[in-house]
Amino acid sequence: MRDRVVRWARGAVAALVLAGLVVAPWVVDDYTTALLARTLALALVGVSVALLTGVAGVPTLGQTAPYAAGAYACAVLGSRISDVGVVQLAVAAGAGAVLAALTVPLVVHARGVIVLMITLAIGELVVTVLGRWRSVTGGTDGLAGIPAVRPFWGLPAFGSDQARYLYALVVVATLVGAVLVLLRTRAGLLLRAARDDETRLRASGHRVPLYLSGAHIAAGAIAGAAGSLLVVAQQYISPADFGFDTSALLLLGVVIGGTASVGGALVGAALVIAVRDWLFGVLPGHAPLVLGVLFVATVYLLPAGVDRVRGRWRPSGPPHRPDAPAAPDQATVAELRR
Amino acid sequence: MLSVDRLCAGYAGGIVLHEVSLRVRPGSIQAVVGRNGAGKSTLVHTIAGLVRAASGRIEIGGVQVAGRQPHRIAQSGVGLVPQGRRVFSRLTVAEHLHLAAAPWRARTSGGEGWTVDRTLELLPRLAVRLRHRGCELSGGEQQMLAIARALLGQPRVLLLDEPCEGLSPDLAARVRELVNGLAADGLTVLLVEQQLQHAIEIADRVAVLEYGRVVYDRPTAEARLDPAPLAAMLSVAAAVPPPPADQPAPRLWADTP
Amino acid sequence: GDDGPGSSASGSIKIGLLASLSGTYQAVGTEIRDGFQLYLDTHDGKLGGRQVDLVVADEGNGAQTAVPAATKLLKQDRVSALTGIVGGGSVAGVTPLLSETKVPLVGSNGRPELKDVSRVWHTSYLSDEPGAAIAQHVRDNVKGSVYAIGPDYQGGWDELRGFTDAFAKIGGKLANADGKTTFTPFPATTNFTPFFARIKASGAAAVYTFYAGGAAVDFVKQYAQSEIKDIPLYAAGFLTEGGVLNAQGDAARGIYSVLNYSPDLDNAENRAFVAAWKGKHDGSPTTYALASYDAAAVLDRAIGAAGSDPTPEAINTAIGKLGQIASPRGTWQFSTTTHSPVQKWYLRQVRQDGRALSNTVVGDLATVGR
């Protein structure tokens, strides 16, 4: 009964948000539209973070790496080869997936804070490479003057904030829809099971590393696609767009949104990024203070949202002797307590 | 000593215990039995303060403790052997014992206090595992450690949630003997036990929980004289049927939707 | 009736100021805001005869926060001109917006390499100019090779390239092992001793460097305690400019630096400027504050010259026609090709000045600008 009400309410809110997003460019000014377009790109990265952190239980601070790969691939493509949006999108997603696939051996066996630090390192390394590979990336000052994108062959290039925003909205809605559908299949179930108890999943005969690699690459592709949206929205990218701040805020946004929920992550990440960008405009000099207070307040106001985190985030377990793989019998007790 | 009065408690999902009332006199053993999921552990946890009481009273030595924090309740002399052992996985056995020992807490009722040596004498298997961490112990050893941990806190009220689970039969018998002796020394015991005959063996009273309600609460003497109603309530007869003849392959193994 | 972005019939005009008011570059950002505000305060809050509605936004740590903040100024507040901006990367990020909204930027600090400068003006300098200005002096005064070291990011590359190119052209020799500048990871480097060991090993007779902010403090303090503390240190002026000098304390004594400004310059504009500054703030003004003050002066004259309807386009055109600008740093003018100042550079040395240390001008260097 209560469940049904909650589900209904959630559906209603989602529909309202979607409707609001569709009409937004006609009711708000250019600035807000531009801000929203940029935010959508970042929110899509947030979705990929949630896919890994919440659904699969592999917390990540490194989704900026495939995001950057997608963005730079798209920018280089855009300024040298093709200004067609769908081509850029596909190439960006591919670049993100390839980068994620390259890093799979690093992350797939690690868990908890360890992955967090490995992915942080990957993100930082990618930013360093971007800053130094000047012939392609324009160095730390970034790439400016990326030509405007046309969504499809034969259509005109985007000339207004509205057009850019609507393009981003369509792409994000499509990809998020695809993720939601995917999570309703076997794949979603198995990822959640892996998050809950990997050893048990193995004992049932599942190839856990395979699933996690798949999730990692899929998340990389999504982040890559988001990168191409950033290029469209901003027509400028620099390594600063993909720095640690961005990863940290995305992760926090995903936490606020409830970690395991893709819709929540989308909203949470979008909120955090939008609020930050907005604060830097309206409260010059006090944005970090206000943002910090807001984070603290969130923990108190949204205990349900932030407390839904489970799985590998429980204490990383007793330090087992390296020669004795954690006998599942002797796992910590914490997981039993809910 | 321990009295529970019209206690209601549960989880976010809903109320589990409905107006449970029990009265355990000092030095006596109250057994609680019931089907899986009846609410036995919930009752124990509520008394220990780990689950919040929604309404009702819990009194220990005449003091109302419902709503207090678990550590306060523990300080007032409640010891807990939880279901599933819950030993500290990173602490060695010796550290467990050191941590649990509260020699300064005077025992209110007779009998000498529990010391590390005395618990090791009772559970010699632990003595040879002193340097092992909780996560390295076998299931039964963990159970022993959980019992030792509770005893060393010098409790006045002992809550035992299936203390013999995973213990070998003779060790289980010894633990029951010990509990009996403790009660004789004046300790108040609440014992959750699945095997009815073992509960009746040592308890002074036995209560049956069904769907979170007390449906039976009598002295065991009565139950021993006429075990039928109690057994019926728990469907004990169904426990271990004789091995049947060849069975046809059941539908379980058919794989068609 | 639209009277154009930023200005209204009542004769007021909206100017957007974007600077780092939080984060790593907060010290510089604050100076930039205060410099601009000082000009307004000393000119009745008017530029070009119009009451100024100054909209301030926070640039944060770089482009990722600067771009949305600039978008707000340009698209929501619809300012007639943009000023400030600490980071070169932020400027690069903002330029697409400038072409889109056709608003000019009178920047007062960082300046990246840009293809199109038609709407971008800087009152500061190009990053390679300090090095170019001091190269001859170093060549003349140092007997031996010079070790070049700097932070590994665009600003560092430009600053050091300015020096090494000019230095090589006049026959100077670098002491660096491979003849190339050593770049230290930025901002990760907090410990410079391994680099000092290399400098020592190279047998350099002097060191040329560029750091700013926290890295400058670390570099100077560690330099003074290192085994190369007796090797003369030449630097772009930011190494010892403003607050960092205070943090460096005695460790900075004797360092030579090159900059386009020093508070002890002797001219009327500067005396007025420094006096006004000291009336409001502790300590002396920095080159950051000066550049922002000059940006206000540029806007003042350009808006005045833009006629009755100072649209952003008109202001932009007017800036291009300003000619000589009298400033506390001495007279300068915009280069027609780079839109940055053609100005004189000074050699300064950290010396005791009363109770505090200060950057004292010890000589004039070249006039630089393209």
Added chain:
Amino acid sequence: MMTVAAGTNRIDPYLIPALDGVAYGLLVFVAASGLVFCFGVANILNLAHGMLYAIGGYTAAALLDGGWASLALALAVGVLAAAAAGVLLAGLLTPVATGNHLSQALLTFGVALAGGSLLVAGFGPDDPRVRVPAALEGSVVLAGHRYAAYRLVFIVVAAVLAATLYLVLRRTRAGMLVRAAVDDAEMVACLGVSPARIRAGVLAAAGALAGAAGVLGAPIIGPGTDTADTVLLLSLVVVVLGGLGSMAGTLLAALAIGEIQTLGVALLPSAAPFLLFAAMAAVLAVRARGLASSWRAA
């Protein structure tokens, strides 16, 4: 200036970086020690650790005047202030106390952001000057190389700190309680000890450690707008690399980072920007695979 050892005339450019790596590594260990305790041992993810360090740093900058008495005073005030901030943080952390790292991250990151900007607002955006006692200000000559005297202090401080931490954690009842609470806070409560008290104690101690490190480290990693981030990042790297709570591992990790940042940079200057993170990712990934099981025993 004093001569500790007669130098050889052969110039060895790697000697000083190697030594400096040790000193720098130990400084990093000292700076990280609060987080080692709080996160590594007690499993409370405290992203405000850098801010606690900065409190110590700013205290040092405000109180140090070049005399020994001021150093003692700054140490006392810095420790108290940071410990108090730790207790405050423990109070704030109550709703997310049950080992939920991401919520803890959210909360402590918020505190770090807000606290950091308050510190900068209070002390100004410029890096303040830190004056250590004159005897420590100079440099000494080791094996013919000049070396900052103050850095040698950390060899002593870190050794004392590591030993103390180890003993407290392994041998005292308080240390056992902290470790037990990580496994099962409810059962600790059932032993009659309040987990909230343990948490407050942990964060107070972590604050005190960070405050002390902030005061002592101020001359090297001085207070400034970026200090908190720098210290937090280095500390996190050290704690995780060190194997979360193992004191020997953490010390080793700190030394490794010190050497990477000095000797590594000296040996492979072109790879310098990548060294730290590449090494970290490689070590963690290898360890996650269990290929280097012996690493931990070292």
Added chain:
Amino acid sequence: MTCLLSAEEVTVRYGSLAALDGVDLCVHDGQRHALIGPNGAGKTTLLNVIAGATKPQRGTVRFAGRNVSRLGPAARARRGINRIHQRPAVFPTLTATENVVVAALPRVTADPGWWPGRRRRAARHRAGALLEQLGLADLATVPAGHLAHGQRRQLEIAMALAGRPRLLLLDEPAAGLSAVEVGRLVEVLQALPRAVAVLLVEHRLDLVYALSDAVSVLRDGQTLAAGTPDEIRTSPLVRQAYADGVA
């Protein structure tokens, strides 16, 4: 007769402690084999070695005629070794049904077809039947983390059965179950197809004697005795060993 499962010379050492010291074990096809012994005898460790969760220092494990010593737990499960753990291990955020579905997935063989979700539907169907059998049907939609201890144990039994084992490893399946549930468990085990072999660790000897047709006794990591339930029941050696385990 050849063994379905044979463990040979299995040795597991933890430092100076030998949890298993050269243990041999043979379980035939369809055999109900019980493993008893005092606490800390090494029963769980042996199960872990067979399931692939613990690598022995020495010894080999053969299953269905193949050496599986080098395979991990997942690969062994796919070959038909399924288990329950001494401490019930379930996926706490998944519902009871989902738990069983996950366990069933690797071994469902739906008719070939491209229609998505076919395998999952087959698995779901079997999960429903299993939950019904174990009396958990009412709890099908409850997250496993919200189940009582005994219910979790039953759920894990359902999960192990869902994997369609050829060899079922049960570590104290009756511990913590109430009388009715023990009865149901016995029913379920007796209803297993004859071809399924069971290796049962249990301290309740009444169950052991009722269910098994071979018993091995472990003590201190070594096989003390092996035989039919009747032989074991009457062996004074075994009695003494079990009693000695206490002293």
